[in-house]
Amino acid sequence: MLLVFLAHFSQELSVGLPATGVPLLLFQIGEIAAPAFVLVSGLTLAVVFGRTRPGAVRQAQVRVLDRALFILLVTHGFLLISDVLLAPYVRGLRQVFITDTLALSLMIGMILVPKTTGTVRLAVAGILYCLGWIAHALWQPGRGLVAVADEILTGPTARHALDYGFPVLQWAGVFLVGTVLGDAFVRARTAGARGAWAMRLLLGGAAAVVGAVSVKALLLMPAVHASIAGQTHVREALSLFGKAPPSPVYLMFFGGIAACLIAAATLLSVHGLAPRVSGWAAVLGRNSLFVFMLQSVVFRDVIARVPLEGHPWAWPLAFGTAALFVWSGAWVWDRLGGNRWLTIGIRQLKSAGWVEARQP
Numbered sequence: 001m002l003l004v005f006l007a008h009f010s011q012e013l014s015v016g017l018p019a020t021g022v023p024l025l026l027f028q029i030g031e032i033a034a035p036a037f038v039l040v041s042g043l044t045l046a047v048v049f050g051r052t053r054p055g056a057v058r059q060a061q062v063r064v065l066d067r068a069l070f071i072l073l074v075t076h077g078f079l080l081i082s083d084v085l086l087a088p089y090v091r092g093l094r095q096v097f098i099t100d101t102l103a104l105s106l107m108i109g110m111i112l113v114p115k116t117t118g119t120v121r122l123a124v125a126g127i128l129y130c131l132g133w134i135a136h137a138l139w140q141p142g143r144g145l146v147a148v149a150d151e152i153l154t155g156p157t158a159r160h161a162l163d164y165g166f167p168v169l170q171w172a173g174v175f176l177v178g179t180v181l182g183d184a185f186v187r188a189r190t191a192g193a194r195g196a197w198a199m200r201l202l203l204g205g206a207a208a209v210v211g212a213v214s215v216k217a218l219l220l221m222p223a224v225h226a227s228i229a230g231q232t233h234v235r236e237a238l239s240l241f242g243k244a245p246p247s248p249v250y251l252m253f254f255g256g257i258a259a260c261l262i263a264a265a266t267l268l269s270v271h272g273l274a275p276r277v278s279g280w281a282a283v284l285g286r287n288s289l290f291v292f293m294l295q296s297v298v299f300r301d302v303i304a305r306v307p308l309e310g311h312p313w314a315w316p317l318a319f320g321t322a323a324l325f326v327w328s329g330a331w332v333w334d335r336l337g338g339n340r341w342l343t344i345g346i347r348q349l350k351s352a353g354w355v356e357a358r359q360p
Contacts, residue, residue: 001284001291002323003033008299009319013308022312034098034243035251036258038171040285041102042109042178043185043262049113050186057114064110066346067289071103073344075293082296088304092163096152099292101166105175118180125176132169136245137233155245170245174255181262191270198266205259212253216240280327287330289342295326 007030013023045064052060076097084091112121136154141147147161155167181201188197218224219238228234239247265281268274284291303322308314333339 001288001295002281003030003036004292005295005299005319005323005326006030007033008295009303009322012299012304013315022315028241031241031243031250032254032257032261034166035174035246035255036261037098038102038105038174039178039181039255039258040262042105042175042180043182045106045109046113046179046182047186049110050183052114061110061114062346064106066343068103068106068110069346070342070344071099071106071289074342075099075103075289078293079296082293083300086297086301088301094148094161094163096162096165096168098166098171099289101168101171102175104168105172108172109175109179112176113179118183121176121180125173125180127173128169128176129173132167132173132245133237135169136167165244167245174246174251194266195270198263198270201259201266202263205256205263208252208256208259212240212249212256215249215252283330283334284327287333287339290333290338291326291330294329295322298322298326 006026010023010026010030013026014020048064049057049060076099079097079099080093080095083097084093084095112124116124132154135150136157139150139154140157141150143159143161147157147159151157151159151162151165151167153167153169155170156162156165184197185194188194215238219228228238236242236245237247238249240249240253242250265278269278299322303318306314306318308318
């Protein structure tokens with residue numbers, strides 16, 4: 001979540017202008033946030049189902065569906081208000097937020113995780129990711145709802161049917177990869193096994209980063225660079241910073257770093273290192289949806305109104321104060337058990353006869 005804070009903070013330092021210098025560096029570091037957020041969400045879903053008794057799977061699916069619908073309906077509306085209507089600059093209403101894509105991924109995951117193996121989900125992840133890229137490159141619908149659906153599913157185009165999008169197909173594939181990581185984590189029942197899991201993830205993430213750097217080095221060669229100069233979709237697929245849709249190189253680099261961070265956090269926990277820091281971070285993790293909504297208000301509506309541009313000495317103070325405020329809000333929310341309020345009460349609909357959610 002701290003990476004989400006950093007990404008959104010950096011965007012408020014140069015609104016309407018090309019980011020350069022430190023704001024650009026902070027923004028680039030913040031690019032780790034999206035793959036980390038999606039991978040951890042998938043991993044968490046797999047852990048939830050992995051620790052659910054067979055007889056309680058249906059109930060767990062109802063809870064996940066309830067949370068997904070809450071995100072799609074309530075959180076989307078909240079973010080439209082905080083990110084768009086209350087923001088001190090003009091943004092369009094045609095927004096598909098990362099939370100929307102995660103909600104749809106949760107719906108896919110709640111069906112697949114209890115019923116399929118990790119191998120099957122990896123295959124589905126690859127199919128969704130490739131299908132998204134193929135459609136993005138080859139499918140060129142005109143205008144109207146079809147164009148909107150295209151950008152929701154596969155990514156932005158020159159038609160700008162959306163003001164902002166987080167393409168569902170490619171990121172749902174990343175989410176399913178996270179569920180496979182979660183399966184392996186659940187099977188690692190001892191501290192030693194979890195340490196080994198973390199080391200494998202660390203090595204895999206590091207290898208992905210090295211692979212991405214190698215690809216970018218290859219692309220800097222004059223002959224290779226010239227050969228793809230006129231191929232828009234090839235350059236997009238090989239972009240280091242191509243998040244929407246996420247390019248393979250982007251996922252290798254920033255997703256690899258995210259994997260390393262997840263592994264490092266696990267190793268700290270396994271070996272009992274920095275327990276206070278882990279405890280502080282856990283407050284944000286347990287209340288991630290509330291934190292995401294709160295930080296939207298803090299960074300998009302409050303920090304965005306503070307005249308920080310041209311005053312780099314104030315940036316650490318502003319960021320630290322904002323992050324501390326969000327953490328404090330998360331701590332209060334955690335003490336209140338506020339996550340129980342993040343629901344649309346779907347279990348009450350069982351009386352209507354279309355969903356059943358019995359207590360175990």
